[in-house]
Amino acid sequence: MEVRKTGTGGAARADDLVAELAARLGPDCVLSGPEVLGYCRDWHGDVTTGALAVLRPRNTQDVVRSVRAAAELKLAIVPQGGNTGLVLGAIPDQPSGQVIISLERMTEIRSLEPDDFSVVAEAGVILSDLKEKVEESGLFFPLSLGAQGSCRIGGNVSTNAGGINVLRYGMTRDLVLGLEVVLPDGSIFEGLSTLRKDNRGIDLKQLFIGAEGTLGIITAVSLKLMPKVEQVATALLGLASLDDAIALYRRARRDCCDLMSAFEFMPPLAFTLAREAMPDLPLPMKDHYPAYVLMEISGSGLVDVDDLMQRFLEAVMEDGLVLDGVVAQSRLQARNLWLFREGMNEGQAKRGLHLRTDLSVSLSRLAEFVGEAEAAVRARLPECLCVSYGHVGDGNVHLNVLPPSDLSLAEKAEMIAKSKLVLNEVLDRFGGSISAEHGIGRLKRDDFLKRLPKPQADLLAAIKQAIDPDRIMNPGCQLNFDGIW
Amino acid sequence: MEVRKTGTGGAARADDLVAELAARLGPDCVLSGPEVLGYCRDWHGDVTTGALAVLRPRNTQDVVRSVRAAAELKLAIVPQGGNTGLVLGAIPDQPSGQVIISLERMTEIRSLEPDDFSVVAEAGVILSDLKEKVEESGLFFPLSLGAQGSCRIGGNVSTNAGGINVLRYGMTRDLVLGLEVVLPDGSIFEGLSTLRKDNRGIDLKQLFIGAEGTLGIITAVSLKLMPKVEQVATALLGLASLDDAIALYRRARRDCCDLMSAFEFMPPLAFTLAREAMPDLPLPMKDHYPAYVLMEISGSGLVDVDDLMQRFLEAVMEDGLVLDGVVAQSRLQARNLWLFREGMNEGQAKRGLHLRTDLSVSLSRLAEFVGEAEAAVRARLPECLCVSYGHVGDGNVHLNVLPPSDLSLAEKAEMIAKSKLVLNEVLDRFGGSISAEHGIGRLKRDDFLKRLPKPQADLLAAIKQAIDPDRIMNPGCQLNFDGIW
Numbered sequence: 001m002e003v004r005k006t007g008t009g010g011a012a013r014a015d016d017l018v019a020e021l022a023a024r025l026g027p028d029c030v031l032s033g034p035e036v037l038g039y040c041r042d043w044h045g046d047v048t049t050g051a052l053a054v055l056r057p058r059n060t061q062d063v064v065r066s067v068r069a070a071a072e073l074k075l076a077i078v079p080q081g082g083n084t085g086l087v088l089g090a091i092p093d094q095p096s097g098q099v100i101i102s103l104e105r106m107t108e109i110r111s112l113e114p115d116d117f118s119v120v121a122e123a124g125v126i127l128s129d130l131k132e133k134v135e136e137s138g139l140f141f142p143l144s145l146g147a148q149g150s151c152r153i154g155g156n157v158s159t160n161a162g163g164i165n166v167l168r169y170g171m172t173r174d175l176v177l178g179l180e181v182v183l184p185d186g187s188i189f190e191g192l193s194t195l196r197k198d199n200r201g202i203d204l205k206q207l208f209i210g211a212e213g214t215l216g217i218i219t220a221v222s223l224k225l226m227p228k229v230e231q232v233a234t235a236l237l238g239l240a241s242l243d244d245a246i247a248l249y250r251r252a253r254r255d256c257c258d259l260m261s262a263f264e265f266m267p268p269l270a271f272t273l274a275r276e277a278m279p280d281l282p283l284p285m286k287d288h289y290p291a292y293v294l295m296e297i298s299g300s301g302l303v304d305v306d307d308l309m310q311r312f313l314e315a316v317m318e319d320g321l322v323l324d325g326v327v328a329q330s331r332l333q334a335r336n337l338w339l340f341r342e343g344m345n346e347g348q349a350k351r352g353l354h355l356r357t358d359l360s361v362s363l364s365r366l367a368e369f370v371g372e373a374e375a376a377v378r379a380r381l382p383e384c385l386c387v388s389y390g391h392v393g394d395g396n397v398h399l400n401v402l403p404p405s406d407l408s409l410a411e412k413a414e415m416i417a418k419s420k421l422v423l424n425e426v427l428d429r430f431g432g433s434i435s436a437e438h439g440i441g442r443l444k445r446d447d448f449l450k451r452l453p454k455p456q457a458d459l460l461a462a463i464k465q466a467i468d469p470d471r472i473m474n475p476g477c478q479l480n481f482d483g484i485w
Numbered sequence: 486m487e488v489r490k491t492g493t494g495g496a497a498r499a500d501d502l503v504a505e506l507a508a509r510l511g512p513d514c515v516l517s518g519p520e521v522l523g524y525c526r527d528w529h530g531d532v533t534t535g536a537l538a539v540l541r542p543r544n545t546q547d548v549v550r551s552v553r554a555a556a557e558l559k560l561a562i563v564p565q566g567g568n569t570g571l572v573l574g575a576i577p578d579q580p581s582g583q584v585i586i587s588l589e590r591m592t593e594i595r596s597l598e599p600d601d602f603s604v605v606a607e608a609g610v611i612l613s614d615l616k617e618k619v620e621e622s623g624l625f626f627p628l629s630l631g632a633q634g635s636c637r638i639g640g641n642v643s644t645n646a647g648g649i650n651v652l653r654y655g656m657t658r659d660l661v662l663g664l665e666v667v668l669p670d671g672s673i674f675e676g677l678s679t680l681r682k683d684n685r686g687i688d689l690k691q692l693f694i695g696a697e698g699t700l701g702i703i704t705a706v707s708l709k710l711m712p713k714v715e716q717v718a719t720a721l722l723g724l725a726s727l728d729d730a731i732a733l734y735r736r737a738r739r740d741c742c743d744l745m746s747a748f749e750f751m752p753p754l755a756f757t758l759a760r761e762a763m764p765d766l767p768l769p770m771k772d773h774y775p776a777y778v779l780m781e782i783s784g785s786g787l788v789d790v791d792d793l794m795q796r797f798l799e800a801v802m803e804d805g806l807v808l809d810g811v812v813a814q815s816r817l818q819a820r821n822l823w824l825f826r827e828g829m830n831e832g833q834a835k836r837g838l839h840l841r842t843d844l845s846v847s848l849s850r851l852a853e854f855v856g857e858a859e860a861a862v863r864a865r866l867p868e869c870l871c872v873s874y875g876h877v878g879d880g881n882v883h884l885n886v887l888p889p890s891d892l893s894l895a896e897k898a899e900m901i902a903k904s905k906l907v908l909n910e911v912l913d914r915f916g917g918s919i920s921a922e923h924g925i926g927r928l929k930r931d932d933f934l935k936r937l938p939k940p941q942a943d944l945l946a947a948i949k950q951a952i953d954p955d956r957i958m959n960p961g962c963q964l965n966f967d968g969i970w
Contacts, residue, residue, distance in 0.1 A: 113847070160688075162682060190938055191941070195846070196845065196878075196881075197879040197922055198918040200924075200933055202963070203691060204944055204945065206688060207687060210684060226738075227738045228739070250600065255785075256788075257744065257786050299742040300740075301741060302742070303741075303788060312787060360681070362601045362680065363601045433682075433685055437684045438684065440686040466944075466950065467947065
């Protein structure tokens with residue numbers, strides 16, 4: 001692909017291209033100039049780039065026209081949903097040669113059929129809007145994550161989003177029944193089936209889930225729905241160690257019959273950090289413990305979830321696995337318990353630039369990994385603080401490293417780079433993943449490609465070549481054809 | 486690919502090729518002559534073909550050598566597990582130019598880690614052996630299907646097998662954590678991860694699940710395990726209609742908190758057919774009903790599954806949705822209830838050649854579909870008998886058509902062909918799938934390709950070309966490069 005660079009005549013050429021796009025797609029569909037910048041800033045606000053233009057299709061045919069126009073003008077395309085990703089997958093890296101195609105105006109719920117336990121939604125529907133509409137129909141869409149008020153369902157599918165309910169309902173992939181995708185040649189992959197079971201050979205839609213827009217633009221999705229959650233029991237538990245937390249998880253899977261909908265591990269530091277962000281947050285327990293678990297059981301119908309939680313906690317406290325616990329007695333109390341989990345993130349943000357990770361290892365080695373990784377960081381960067389927490393039931397830990405607040409940005413950045421190397425070294429020994437749920441994007445691309453075995457790399461390159469031979473779809477994301485290949 | 490046909494000199498050439506294979510792989514790894522035929526007969530015994538040889542690798546390196554040898558000798562490869570498939574995906578269609586690679590000697594369980602809820606097994610492990618080994622470790626592998634005493638896990642993954650537990654645990658795809666695959670060029674895709682959560686971009690392993698050996702040979706798999714099922718409640722219920730059965734399913738999902746592990750619909754004819762195969766089978770209910778459901782709830786730990794079933798049935802009988810019911814009081818009684826479901830298949834087989842289908846439509850339209858499809862068959866082929874049953878919770882129905890027993894084979898075959906056209910015509914109007922769980926193979930290939938939209942067909946062709954450019958992997962299965970493309 002020809003990559004355009006601004007230079008002599010670049011500005012004039014850019015104006016021509018924008019004018020040509022507006023002529024083809026209608027001026028209403030094309031943003032340029034300063035308005036573009038709002039689309040080019042990442043979720044954390046760490047990075048802002050730019051784009052030749054933002055195309056804002058209203059429907060699938062507009063997306064087709066946008067893709068064809070970009071291809072003919074030799075512009076690359078960066079598809080974007082709610083732009084809440086954490087790995088720079090949805091903002092351009094070559095502003096002058098790239099357009100963003102934003103799905104934000106495709107917000108129709110095309111069908112919602114409670115009797116089929118399915119919904120068909122356009123890519124631009126905001127996750128929390130989708131969840132609300134589904135609940136109004138008496139059902140439940142389980143994907144739950146921090147950004148749900150801003151992220152869009154097309155982006156969730158394109159990045160195979162995770163979140164707090166994965167242990168019960170799986171990643172987004174597990175919730176997808178069908179897709180509509182505009183391919184790089186402008187043809188439409190029409191696969192919005194709502195069939196629960198359909199085993200007609202190779203399942204092509206799987207390729208687009210997690211591809212982060214490198215193979216096409218997801219314009220609509222059909223999704224599985226679940227019975228509405230009618231009862232939720234939420235508890236915050238104090239334990240002696242992460243090891244015990246993992247033992248508790250194993251036991252809870254059996255004792256609670258896989259009805260757990262969340263199982264979040266937090267260190268004691270969680271409370272300190274949360275209170276830094278939300279000073280008025282009431283402390284839920286009077287004593288302190290080396291490890292905490294926020295656990296939720298949820299259900300519907302004839303299963304008594306509160307009773308289940310009660311009997312489970314009695315048993316594990318009698319056995320000494322859980323040292324102390326608070327069970328929420330109201331929705332408000334449950335909300336307050338969750339605020340610690342959320343406040344912990346805000347507290348970290350308040351301490352400034354830090355390393356955020358999203359790692360996974362085998363569950364049986366998770367405690368050992370966290371111990372070794374934190375020790376390695378302490379040995380090499382004793383002034384940094386490690387905060388390890390996350391969806392431990394999935395073997396997924398966010399092991400973040402916070403440099404001292406009073407350092408300069410440059411000093412912090414250097415420590416972050418160093419600590420990442422230290423962590424990845426330990427992670428590689430444990431055969432772990434550098435991205436349990438956030439994807440690859442541009443941020444993790446090089447670390448990803450460096451670890452990719454050759455047969456996998458060859459396969460990826462062959463598939464990219466087969467579907468997007470001109471490499472117009474999100475170049476630089478996941479793959480790097482100027483790099484190792 | 487050059488397709489070899491036997492002809493003048495064919496036999497001599499075949500001997501040379503077999504000798505060459507034996508020289509390269511060791512005589513122990515190569516079967517030829519009459520021994521081959523046992524591998525070339527389909528599960529129902531309807532079709533027997535042949536093969537130049539059967540290669541029987543003992544390990545992954547043997548598979549690599551086998552693939553390389555076949556490729557160099559310009560022989561195509563048909564991978565085979567337990568050969569229990571129902572769509573002719575694992576037996577050759579060009580015997581003189583094709584070798585079978587049987588995974589039957591790769592039966593090692595490489596690791597079983599209860600603390601990780603995962604197992605790594607070679608492709609040739611028989612499903613029931615795998616399930617037993619897993620249960621000995623205190624866990625549960627949910628895939629359950631009629632052929633489980635013969636089918637092999639590599640084949641289950643390669644065909645994305647379904648079965649009776651899909652409504653609770655998903656298809657085989659949903660149970661796969663990782664794969665080891667020998668690719669057509671002899672390289673090894675090493676992806677036997679046991680990470681529960683790993684979101685590193687495009688998920689390449691998905692391509693091989695359901696590909697039926699057209700893109701490579703699955704040599705080992707890593708799988709998710711679940712808590713051991715400690716309690717099972719089984720009930721046979723009499724209802725007024727299929728419509729009511731579907732309403733019952735919807736209600737059961739909610740009331741039983743998605744703890745249902747089976748929900749099988751059967752027509753009254755089920756009992757007649759089962760008793761034809763098993764005359765001594767005790768009739769479970771004294772009255773007759775227009776529709777029956779075999780329902781199972783299962784669980785572990787602190788949830789009382791028997792109590793749940795009891796309370797659910799009381800409620801739905803009070804509401805008149807269920808007219809009568811028998812709850813198994815022992816394992817033996819539960820086994821007897823399941824015998825009707827299994828006996829029904831045997832009873833159909835005893836009536837001779839018939840049309841077996843494996844269709845799915847949206848759950849909300851299933852009853853309407855079955856009504857219209859049966860009426861269409863009755864109108865066009867009044868002498869045939871329709872038997873509709875199956876995993877209705879998944880929208881999956883086996884709508885079989887039985888010609889009168891006293892007709893000749895040729896007459897039966899003609900009726901079967903006609904009834905298939907009639908059914909597919911109705912199915913297409915309902916936007917259904919011709920293969921809900923059995924796959925495509927060679928049997929359904931033409932019906933599959935005829936219905937495949939062009940962008941999907943182009944994508945499949947491009948992927949096949951990218952991964953298997955010489956088309957040595959299971960040619961004629963799913964795809965047909967001499968056909969519509």
